[in-house]
Amino acid sequence: MELAEEEKDAETLSSIEADIKTVSAKCDKIEVAGMLSGEDDMRGCFLSIHAGAGGTESCDWASMLLRMYTRYFERNKYKYEELDITPGEEAGIRSITMRVSGDFAFGKLSCESGVHRLVRISPFDSQKRRHTSFAAVDVVPEYEDDVETEINDDDLRFDFYRASGAGGQHVNKTSSAVRITHLPTNIVVQCQNDRSQHKNKAQAMKMLKGRLRMLEQQKRDAETAKLYGNKGEIAWGNQIRSYVLQPYQMIKDHRTDFQKGNVDNVLDGDIEGFIESYLRFRSSAKSK
Secondary structure, three states: OHHHHHOOOHHHHHHHHHHHHHHHHHHHHHHHHHHOOOOOOOOOEEEEEEEOOOOHHHHHHHHHHHHHHHHHHHHOOOEEEEEEEEEOOOOOEEEEEEEEEOOOHHHHHHHHOEEEEEEEEOOOOOOOOEEEEEEEEEEEEOOOOOOOOOOOHHHEEEEEEOOOOOOHHHHOOOOOEEEEEEOOOOEEEEEOOOOOHHHHHHHHHHHHHHHHHHHHHHHHHHHHHHHHOOOOOOOOOOEEEEEEOOOOOEEEEOOOOOEEOOHHHHHOOOOHHHHHHHHHHHHHHHHO
């Protein structure tokens, strides 16, 4: 560029100006990839959404989040499948668990773990009052046979039942759905998407393995935070993001202060900015 300026080479300067945007975008991708260096970041994952208190409002909010994430998966060419779903009584969903696979699926989606808050004029309120709804997102890595996790069979309780919801004549006829309870931790996982009880049990065990390893990691992170006073990590149960549709429109991440005013785009799956800002925040917090 300096040489082109000296030579007053307008054509080269114009070319460089066009290339800078492409190079800058590539550099951003490389920077983000460098932040996805955790032991499990490259793995697939299980993503769960749970409606909070509030009945139909929260169930509808959970279904809005489900749509947002499935659109994000499609944008990133992630494969996903529904493993377990509990519909809401009147609308939306009470909970859902999906298996997501693709490059750095866990590394990116782990940034979404936490409580998501929605503020809007309720479509279910005849008086058109403003309501606040909550839903929780939980993400755990998927471990294959390449990772050993010791689980004592005596610590497990298996329940088999008929799947609910969609599935028609095949899924609902037999007790193919599986629920596993890990008694020492009271962790419960379940899967009902397949006709085969054996396949559902295998998927549920993968989820359990992921949750137990995440639990151990959280314990280690808590000990590290005590030693170094690191306040950067956000624990499960804390509100991480607010989606305000009324009286103004703004979506803000409370961990990083990153925000966007185009709520429609975000709810249509454009969440990469929130993920990248949290990856930078997390990387900075760890380096400190």
